[in-house]
Amino acid sequence: MEKINSFLSFKKSTECLCARVECKILRSHLLREMEGAWEIAFVLFQVWLSIVVGLIVLPAMFGVSLGFTDIYIKVLVKTLEWATLRIQRGQKEQPTLPSQSANGIIEKDDGSMEEEIGELRRSHPKNLAGGDFTMCDAFYFCKKGIENIVEDQVTQRFTSEELASWNLLTRTNNNFRYISVRLTIIWGLGVFIRYCILLPLRITLAVIGLSWLVIGTTLVGLLPSCNAKNWLSDLVHITCYRICARGLSATIRYHNKENRPKKGGICVANHTSPIDIVILANDGCYAMVGQVHGGLMGVIQRSIVRSCPHVWFERSEMKDRHAVAKRLKDHIADKTKLPILIFPEGTCINNTSVMMFKKGSFEIGGTIYPVAIKYDPQFGDAFWNSAKYNMVSYLLRMMTSWAIVCNVWYLPPMTRQDGEDAVQFANRVKSAIAHQGGLVDLSWDGGLKREKVKESFKEEQQKMYSSMIVGSDFHEASVGPA
Amino acid sequence: MGSTNSTLLKIPNVEVLMQETGFSPAHIIRLHDRFKALDKEGRGHLCPQDFGAIKELAMNPIGDRIIGAFFSPGKEMVDFHTFVKILAHFRPVDKDRPKEPNSPELINSRSNKLKFAFQLYDQDKDGKISRDELLKVLRAMLGMQVTEEQLESIADRTIQEADLDRDDAISFEEFRKSLEKVNIDHKMSIRFLR
Numbered sequence: 001m002e003k004i005n006s007f008l009s010f011k012k013s014t015e016c017l018c019a020r021v022e023c024k025i026l027r028s029h030l031l032r033e034m035e036g037a038w039e040i041a042f043v044l045f046q047v048w049l050s051i052v053v054g055l056i057v058l059p060a061m062f063g064v065s066l067g068f069t070d071i072y073i074k075v076l077v078k079t080l081e082w083a084t085l086r087i088q089r090g091q092k093e094q095p096t097l098p099s100q101s102a103n104g105i106i107e108k109d110d111g112s113m114e115e116e117i118g119e120l121r122r123s124h125p126k127n128l129a130g131g132d133f134t135m136c137d138a139f140y141f142c143k144k145g146i147e148n149i150v151e152d153q154v155t156q157r158f159t160s161e162e163l164a165s166w167n168l169l170t171r172t173n174n175n176f177r178y179i180s181v182r183l184t185i186i187w188g189l190g191v192f193i194r195y196c197i198l199l200p201l202r203i204t205l206a207v208i209g210l211s212w213l214v215i216g217t218t219l220v221g222l223l224p225s226c227n228a229k230n231w232l233s234d235l236v237h238i239t240c241y242r243i244c245a246r247g248l249s250a251t252i253r254y255h256n257k258e259n260r261p262k263k264g265g266i267c268v269a270n271h272t273s274p275i276d277i278v279i280l281a282n283d284g285c286y287a288m289v290g291q292v293h294g295g296l297m298g299v300i301q302r303s304i305v306r307s308c309p310h311v312w313f314e315r316s317e318m319k320d321r322h323a324v325a326k327r328l329k330d331h332i333a334d335k336t337k338l339p340i341l342i343f344p345e346g347t348c349i350n351n352t353s354v355m356m357f358k359k360g361s362f363e364i365g366g367t368i369y370p371v372a373i374k375y376d377p378q379f380g381d382a383f384w385n386s387a388k389y390n391m392v393s394y395l396l397r398m399m400t401s402w403a404i405v406c407n408v409w410y411l412p413p414m415t416r417q418d419g420e421d422a423v424q425f426a427n428r429v430k431s432a433i434a435h436q437g438g439l440v441d442l443s444w445d446g447g448l449k450r451e452k453v454k455e456s457f458k459e460e461q462q463k464m465y466s467s468m469i470v471g472s473d474f475h476e477a478s479v480g481p482a
Numbered sequence: 483m484g485s486t487n488s489t490l491l492k493i494p495n496v497e498v499l500m501q502e503t504g505f506s507p508a509h510i511i512r513l514h515d516r517f518k519a520l521d522k523e524g525r526g527h528l529c530p531q532d533f534g535a536i537k538e539l540a541m542n543p544i545g546d547r548i549i550g551a552f553f554s555p556g557k558e559m560v561d562f563h564t565f566v567k568i569l570a571h572f573r574p575v576d577k578d579r580p581k582e583p584n585s586p587e588l589i590n591s592r593s594n595k596l597k598f599a600f601q602l603y604d605q606d607k608d609g610k611i612s613r614d615e616l617l618k619v620l621r622a623m624l625g626m627q628v629t630e631e632q633l634e635s636i637a638d639r640t641i642q643e644a645d646l647d648r649d650d651a652i653s654f655e656e657f658r659k660s661l662e663k664v665n666i667d668h669k670m671s672i673r674f675l676r
Contacts, residue, residue, distance in 0.1 A: 141544045147672055149536060153538060444537070462626075
């Protein structure tokens with residue numbers, strides 16, 4: 001009996017011991033597996049990084065394209081065409097009216113005030129004794145007023161351009177309803193590709209690009225002034241901008257490269273987004289002009305100014321127009337310095353039109369090299385609506401679009417002619433840019449989105465109308481919308 | 483993906499609105515977006531300053547009168563329904579719609595369009611455009627570009643031509659008669675592209 005009891009207790013203790021040992025083995029097994037998982041993750045990350053560096057960064061440094069972006073764009077175009085056809089099939093019951101402009105929602109008569117009122121009056125006999133007025137003249141102003149209530153030219157330019165057909169991004173989906181299961185699946189696939197594959201890739205590239213910019217320019221800045229320094233500085237700048245451009249899947253076509261801005265000149269372009277700088281700097285080196293910022297921007301500004309001269313203004317200096325003009329003049333007088341890059345509109349416009357150019361940049365003198373930038377909205381809307389999005393959410397939107405496709409036209413250089421004042425010169429340059437880029441040439445001031453209209457505009461309207469009524473003096477229409 | 487149906491549902495009494503005004507769902511949605519865009523502070527109604535913020539309207543010589551047409555006398559707010567109903571005056575005339583004998587007159591009929599224009603002149607809403615009111619409109623449209631005498635002679639001639647019952651004012655009937663040859667449908671209509 002005792003023997004059985006002792007045997008049983010021995011058995012129990014060995015069982016306990018075994019259980020404890022098993023626990024220990026399991027725990028060390030798990031730990032090893034976790035470490036193994038970390039190792040695998042680390043290895044994957046290394047592979048990922050080397051792919052990115054090898055296939056994207058290095059070719060970017062040498063300006064070579066491996067053709068991935070081209071294939072990507074081709075596939076995208078085919079998919080979007082298919083999607084468009086599906087949507088059109090689904091919308092067949094709605095009659096399609098011809099759309100005059102991509103952004104307009106109401107049909108606007110393009111006639112001038114004289115033409116419109118003339119048409120109104122056709123039924124009336126002309127009586128010149130008391131002046132040429134009829135009660136239906138008010139209809140013209142009334143209709144114009146109501147048209148502006150429904151849609152006005154200025155606010156229109158600060159909202160994103162509407163697409164004729166959907167490009168599978170939720171953000172551009174205004175008028176398009178649910179069409180079919182297949183389309184929804186493709187859209188879902190698109191979301192996955194954009195957010196899980198493209199976004200991490202692009203963020204990696206952006207980080208690499210910007211950090212290389214800061215580090216590279218700081219290193220170059222340590223060298224003494226010599227030709228090699230300038231050459232190296234250009235190389236660093238271009239490489240970083242190329243990496244950033246790849247980070248946005250940007251496909252840029254440059255036209256008329258023989259008109260590229262030269263040293264000692266001023267490059268002038270229409271402004272749609274902060275990315276414009278990356279787009280232009282991919283094909284040449286420019287001296288940037290701007291206000292000193294804090295934070296990350298400030299770090300970048302301080303480092304790039306070490307390797308080549310850029311023009312950064314303190315906020316207090318900006319108010320003194322003469323000081324600003326003098327600094328810019330000194331910069332372009334020195335023929336070894338890079339051409340200045342200026343955006344005379346002063347604010348971001350939605351890339352369907354060009355608004356008033358501020359005359360400040362055109363008073364400095366020197367040669368102006370106009371550049372027109374036109375984005376293709378089918379692949380991603382590049383417009384920065386600063387009222388709606390801050391910089392970070394804007395960049396995220398850019399990085400989750402399909403791609404940025406744009407055309408850049410270099411226009412022949414222009415100089416101010418005798419008898420032309422700064423405003424007329426600015427308008428001449430603006431028309432040339434608008435004409436080349438296929439944008440609408442507007443006289444409105446981009447700053448108007450924040451300020452009130454000047455009384456002079458109303459007077460313009462009154463002048464034009466009165467010249468029809470009284471007819472004796474012909475009032476010359478000066479700067480102002482017709 | 484489809485946000486159109488949900489937007490329509492957010493608008494109260496949208497069916498009645500479409501029935502009364504004749505706007506299609508897509509147009510109502512566009513007008514709703516525009517209403518929200520003008521209503522910058524998100525109050526759900528518009529006040530005269532919101533209209534005044536439209537740059538091109540501010541430079542229109544009779545802009546104030548057009549804005550005034552949206553607000554009933556004494557009221558300083560206009561809600562979405564009223565907004566759409568007033569804009570409905572400018573819908574193109576439906577040529578295909580059959581004329582039902584007992585149906586109320588359409589908002590965008592020729593007569594109602596003329597009435598809208600009439601009230602731009604007739605600010606005190608007494609049904610007649612007096613000489614004074616005509617002078618005021620002329621001054622608004624011509625500004626400082628003409629002299630007082632020129633204005634008065636224009637006003638006199640206009641009343642002389644249109645005033646048939648010699649009461650030195652233009653009633654709505656006289657207004658309508660003097661403009662009977664004008665293509666109101668074309669000149670007082672706004673077509674939506676989509």
